[in-house]
Amino acid sequence: MIVNDRQAQAWNGYEGRHWAEHHDRYDAVNAGFNAVLLRHVRPGDRVLDVGCGTGQLTRLAAGLCREAVGIDLSAPMLERARATAEADGVSNVRFVRGDAQVHPFPAATFDVALSRFGVMFFADPVAAFTTVGAALRPGGRLAFVCLDDPRRGDLGPVLGTLVPHLPPTDGDGTGVAEPLSLADPDVTRRVLTAAGFTDVDCVPVEAPQVWGRDAEDAAGFLFAWGPVQHQARNLAPAAAARARAALVDALRPHERPDAVRLRGTAWLVTARRPD
Template identity: 40%
Template sequence: MFDYDSELARYQERLSQALGIRRGDRVLDIGCGTGLTTRDAARAAAPGSALGVDVSGPMVARARELARTERVRNVEFVEADAQGHDFRPGYFSLGISRFGTMFFSDPVVAFATIGRALRPGARFVQLVWQAADRQEWHVAIKAALSDGHPSAMPTSAAGDPFTMADPQVISDVLSAAGFTAVDVVEVCEPVYYGPDAERAHAAVLQLGMAKELIADLDAVPVERALDRLRVTLDAHDTGDGVWFDSRAWLVIAHRP
């Protein structure tokens, strides 16, 4: 399982600063993955609580395991698609998401569902990626694995992570879903793939986009692609880890 928490550690810090969680908050975390954001929110909200929602069964199982290990008792996790989940209306005082809202089949319906789960006046704070061509990690890794021809890159079966890349689209979708006072701010942080190039190589090959790019290749083209990936990762090995530049939007919207 790819370690998104390590990859996004710098963004986790920026998100935490923006949340402003208060004691007693009831936090809803959309696309929680293995639950780091949810557990952190639960600790900050105590004696309140946090609920993490994700479509991935293995990630939710891992989130529950980590919560037990860390003895975070005011947290729950649900395996579900937030778009159609039956949340308790008006229950949550804060909604959050760290790169977990870009894959909805109908984003207006999804955000309207989330909005109904929030109490009046609550904020929904999320991070989403800017456009693909503004992500060094995306461009460099895919170019390496596709022989430098981005036009040959397939669309991921996991969905497009850049559907919320346009600030106007973000504002329009959230407004149509019933949110108000939508604020979109640029946030730029590097993303991390491992302590050295060799371990970063193993990590990248766990990504869906990497698997898809080499899935239909014969042995010799695969080996060439992996060699190009090693060169790319070596070039980004700072001596303090393998890092790539990235750009995101921090989005804050309000439930009227």
Template identity: 55%
Template sequence: MTTIVNTAQDQAWNGPEGAHWARHQDRWNAVNDGFNTPLLDAAGITGAHRTLDFGCGAGQTTRLAARRAPRGHALGLDLSAPMLAEARARAAAEGVDNVTFTRGDAQTHPYDEGTFDAAISRYSAMFFEDPEAAFAHIGRALRPGGRLALVCPSDPGLNGWVTAMTSLRGILPVGDFGRPGVPGMFSLADPDAVRALLAAAGFTGIAVEETRAYGTWGRDAADAADFLLATGPGRHLMDQADEPTRARARTALTEHLRAHETPGGVRLLSTAWLVTAERPRFPPRA
């Protein structure tokens, strides 16, 4: 592993947040599964393709990419040791042997130039300390004509989990959930800024399309409320409140989520950008 420049994210994902995601990986996959097929279809992975899954977490999308390219290989790269341990265990249990999981910073990892046919990311590309440098570095790891495909959240107000959490204003000190251009969940929410960022990083054929999917957040409203309040944003808010206030918040969030109960559990809509681009097939003219 080389030098980690994204030290804030390294600390976060090797602390309680990374442990939470590793421990609840099945639940997070139930939240985000609806984006897997659009992401992998957009990347065009097949046959003997070599895939980089940067910010792979516990490796679900890495394993899916490996299955789509049975004669190829998928590398899952992430900062989080707890999540990578989970990724390796799941790959072994599922018999997916054309994958490798490595701890490292996607912005500085020593890729061999032109190694990969595709680079993918499901909900991880928003946290780079220097996005332009990171995407330029990842681009050089792609072969000429290689594809970048990523999923990142669009406007916060179009995401049901944000609406649920903002329903607690007046009980908990709920602020905003990030701004475009600032490292965090919604740093890539402005599609024009995303196009400009990837163009500056050397990509061509850039497309940003809206995609939506429902995710399952819990068995029922109470279970989903407990899960949401145990996530990083939820813990941050609850830690600032006393016990009576936390109880009020839990009750209010449960009531909000009752409207989203279905026979299959609590379903919330997520709205994201499906971003695709290519490494140029020919070097730019001098």
């Protein structure tokens, strides 16, 4: 059952296909945050990865625990996740298509629930985290990273250079509001407390994010990213060229000999299901 129709449409449409086709590039962007999550995995754990996408974190967790299960709305991303796990010979991992807000997880099954930027899109966050909490055994742990204010890292100012060149967002939340739904730690604490979690903690974390080989390559990738394409898809060719050129200029200062690296920032959120 899926209740989050808008996100299901996005992640089974252009957004999900782009992530699946460029999974290695998105992993290069986000892999720096894996370590702060994987330290919460113990041998013998059963791990639930919420919003697992193409499954890199799920596979890595599987290498540290008894079993890892990834759940996501996106059929194309899960197809890629399963194919990569099979190619890598990871046998103790399983991927499920579903809406974590309402998915009928077996009660008290998992020792820890993880998420790498996958929990910001819930239609009803309290209901979703209540469902995830019920899937955890008593005393089970929750650890996820979510976006914070994008101005605190490098990506916000880079994307800010596009503002004069793009039409304003239509305000439906696609690519803007929902990814920042947990950017305020006070909101996150209220949501998790209402969902029955205790010992909620929010800690700022940083990691380098690789966006491309050089500024031109990174700008092309960023310009094709779903939130940007949502605004740029109807631009006339000349306007699109100006926007992309502005993005190249903004990325030039972040070029290194081997890659374009931006300083990524997030919140590491941890909590516990009561005993």
